[in-house]
Amino acid sequence: MEFVLDTLNYFSVLMLVVLGLVVIFGLMNVINMAHGEFILIGAYTVVAVTSAGGSFWLALVIGSLVAGLAGLLVELLVVRHIYTRFIDTILATWGVSLVLKQTVIVIFGPTGQSVQNPLPGVMNVFGVEYPRMRILIIGMAFGLTVVLYLALFSSRLGLKLRAVIANRDMASTLGLNTRRMDMASFSLGAGLAGFAGALMSPMISVDPQLGVGFLIPSFLSILLGGLNSLLGPILGVGAISGSTNLIAGWLSQADTQVIVFLLAILVIRLFPEGILKRRQK
Amino acid sequence: MSGYHERLTRRGVLQLGGATVAASIAAPLIAQTQNPIRVGVLQPFTGGLEALGQQGARGAELALLNANDSGGINGRMFEIVRSDTATDPKTAVERTNELIRRHEVSAIIGPVTSANRDAMRPTIERAKMPLLYATDYEGGVCSKYITCYSALPDHWVVPLVDHAVKNIGNKFFLVGSDYVWPRQMNAAFANECEKLSASVVGEEYTPWGAKDYTATLRKIQDSGASAVAITIAGADAVTFVKQFVAAGMKDDIRIIFFGFSENYLSGLTESESEGIIAPSNFIASLESPGAQELNRLVRTRFGDDAIVSNTVDAHWTLTRMYIEGIRRAGTDEKDAVLDAMVDQTIRSGNGEVYLRPEDRHVDLNVLIAEVRGGELHVLKDLGRISAANQCA
Numbered sequence: 001m002e003f004v005l006d007t008l009n010y011f012s013v014l015m016l017v018v019l020g021l022v023v024i025f026g027l028m029n030v031i032n033m034a035h036g037e038f039i040l041i042g043a044y045t046v047v048a049v050t051s052a053g054g055s056f057w058l059a060l061v062i063g064s065l066v067a068g069l070a071g072l073l074v075e076l077l078v079v080r081h082i083y084t085r086f087i088d089t090i091l092a093t094w095g096v097s098l099v100l101k102q103t104v105i106v107i108f109g110p111t112g113q114s115v116q117n118p119l120p121g122v123m124n125v126f127g128v129e130y131p132r133m134r135i136l137i138i139g140m141a142f143g144l145t146v147v148l149y150l151a152l153f154s155s156r157l158g159l160k161l162r163a164v165i166a167n168r169d170m171a172s173t174l175g176l177n178t179r180r181m182d183m184a185s186f187s188l189g190a191g192l193a194g195f196a197g198a199l200m201s202p203m204i205s206v207d208p209q210l211g212v213g214f215l216i217p218s219f220l221s222i223l224l225g226g227l228n229s230l231l232g233p234i235l236g237v238g239a240i241s242g243s244t245n246l247i248a249g250w251l252s253q254a255d256t257q258v259i260v261f262l263l264a265i266l267v268i269r270l271f272p273e274g275i276l277k278r279r280q281k
Numbered sequence: 282m283s284g285y286h287e288r289l290t291r292r293g294v295l296q297l298g299g300a301t302v303a304a305s306i307a308a309p310l311i312a313q314t315q316n317p318i319r320v321g322v323l324q325p326f327t328g329g330l331e332a333l334g335q336q337g338a339r340g341a342e343l344a345l346l347n348a349n350d351s352g353g354i355n356g357r358m359f360e361i362v363r364s365d366t367a368t369d370p371k372t373a374v375e376r377t378n379e380l381i382r383r384h385e386v387s388a389i390i391g392p393v394t395s396a397n398r399d400a401m402r403p404t405i406e407r408a409k410m411p412l413l414y415a416t417d418y419e420g421g422v423c424s425k426y427i428t429c430y431s432a433l434p435d436h437w438v439v440p441l442v443d444h445a446v447k448n449i450g451n452k453f454f455l456v457g458s459d460y461v462w463p464r465q466m467n468a469a470f471a472n473e474c475e476k477l478s479a480s481v482v483g484e485e486y487t488p489w490g491a492k493d494y495t496a497t498l499r500k501i502q503d504s505g506a507s508a509v510a511i512t513i514a515g516a517d518a519v520t521f522v523k524q525f526v527a528a529g530m531k532d533d534i535r536i537i538f539f540g541f542s543e544n545y546l547s548g549l550t551e552s553e554s555e556g557i558i559a560p561s562n563f564i565a566s567l568e569s570p571g572a573q574e575l576n577r578l579v580r581t582r583f584g585d586d587a588i589v590s591n592t593v594d595a596h597w598t599l600t601r602m603y604i605e606g607i608r609r610a611g612t613d614e615k616d617a618v619l620d621a622m623v624d625q626t627i628r629s630g631n632g633e634v635y636l637r638p639e640d641r642h643v644d645l646n647v648l649i650a651e652v653r654g655g656e657l658h659v660l661k662d663l664g665r666i667s668a669a670n671q672c673a
Contacts, residue, residue, distance in 0.1 A: 002499060
């Protein structure tokens with residue numbers, strides 16, 4: 001049972017980060033190197049709101065909104081000029097990430113900040129004592145995944161959004177405002193990242209480098225599972241978190257990371273389009 | 282319209298570039314007329330360890346600026362050249378070359394990590410450039426050009442294991458970042474445990490930037506350890522402690538934290554940091570006159586909320602040792618200062634310390650401190666400890 005919960009826990013942490021990437025990278029095809037910094041913005045918003053006397057739950061909402069707004073600005077100023085230049089998005093968003101990170105240092109200083117745990121203590125889940133905050137993160141991750149799935153694949157808005165991505169010219173001809181769709185999806189992706197950062201802020205060090213460590217495992221999860229749907233990334237996240245926890249059971253975490261990355265490289269070599277897609281002939 | 286814009290921008294760029302070139306040519310000219318002693322402050326101002334970099338720089342600059350305020354040394358003023366390693370060994374080497382060739386500094390103060398220091402070493406030795414290193418490390422540097430104000434395993438591990446075995450328990454779980462310092466510290470820790478018939482029940486290394494320590498925490502919980510000894514570097518350690526506390530493990534297992542300082546306090550809540558035990562050479566809450574003076578100097582120069590930590594103290598004291606070296610030698614000529622600065626006793630933020638000539642390391646005063654109410658307090662004052670000769 002502990003193993004299941006531990007795996008679910010890491011699964012949820014990764015899933016929260018990946019959801020925003022699914023929209024920006026998976027659907028919009030922008031390799032967003034600044035994704036970690038939107039997480040950072042979410043976490044630092046919690047620091048600002050709670051130190052101004054606001055509650056953690058209020059900060060959670062504001063954190064997502066602020067990150068979403070930052071995403072909108074980045075889209076308007078930078079990303080909209082480079083949608084057609086896939087590789088350039090890496091360089092541009094990397095630059096954006098540096099700017100955002102240094103802005104945080106200018107405002108909050110280089111030392112770490114702390115966020116009070118809103119749900120301290122442990123609770124009994126299926127006979128295991130588990131931190132309450134962890135349970136919240138797991139619950140939120142699952143809830144948000146379902147909501148995003150429904151929004152993208154069962155709502156009219158989601159249909160329009162996917163239409164723009166599938167065939168921009170055709171969608172435009174049929175009267176869809178593609179610019180507004182781009183802005184909305186990039187902002188949504190950034191907002192999701194901000195939510196992830198805000199939600200996890202009591203459990204991690206809130207410092208300017210916070211976003212960096214999330215980037216590799218989450219990109220890897222998407223590559224592993226395959227793009228263009230939500231099931232692929234879920235599968236990818238499951239594979240990464242499951243194997244990490246399994247191997248970490250008897251190896252050091254540092255060695256585990258090496259092995260998991262090697263396995264991921266192997267899988268991507270065998271299934272270049274992700275596990276969910278059949279191999280191209 | 283667009284043509285006009287373009288021309289204006291180009292001209293603007295040219296003007297800006299011209300001004301920069303003029304300024305960079307003019308600056309050394311003005312400086313040379315006053316014949317200052319140029320010192321490179323090479324610290325990680327970005328890239329992950331910026332908190333330590335800022336404090337290291339403040340410590341060094343405090344010493345240099347105060348020397349300037351009292352009329353300089355031998356009638357000459359210090360000029361500070363700040364340079365950023367970006368916490369990256371390759372950048373550190375590039376910046377070192379720049380400080381040596383372009384800025385022609387008389388000494389370099391920095392960097393922070395062993396990885397950066399080791400990468401810079403060949404460049405430093407080739408240029409015969411004095412390097413003043415003021416961060417704790419694993420030991421073993423023996424070079425005429427590198428002077429270390431550093432706590433070694435002899436300073437921190439040996440007395441701490443002794444204290445822990447007497448006061449906490451005799452089963453330890455060691456967890457560190459995956460690089461040289463934690464591995465050497467843990468080797469020393471295990472070695473001491475063996476002498477005192479205590480046992481290491483687990484040893485684990487974690488990757489840089491880890492965000493989830495669940496698997497490691499599970500192992501610690503199952504190991505029956507009485508304390509966990511942390512040598513995780515930087516912010517990752519904060520993440521570890523937060524998750525350790527959230528898992529409800531703090532009541533049964535004590536935290537020993539190597540490298541803990543006032544820096545970490547702002548990243549942890551009071552209940553999370555309560556009870557952490559750490560060896561240190563200086564803590565801000567000391568009541569000795571030396572500590573009070575350092576606190577006052579830092580706050581006057583950098584503001585009331587500036588952090589005063591052992592990083593500030595180490596860089597401040599070592600830089601003063603270098604200044605004293607120049608005074609003794611009567612010149613900033615590198616070899617002369619290197620010879621003149623050793624074999625000196627000077628007051629640090631925590632008592633008198635001695636720079637040994639045989640291996641250019643410092644005999645430091647060591648404290649065992651505990652966090653209580655969000656502040657570090659002295660649990661035990663061990664006095665001055667002389668580590669083994671690093672050149673032997």
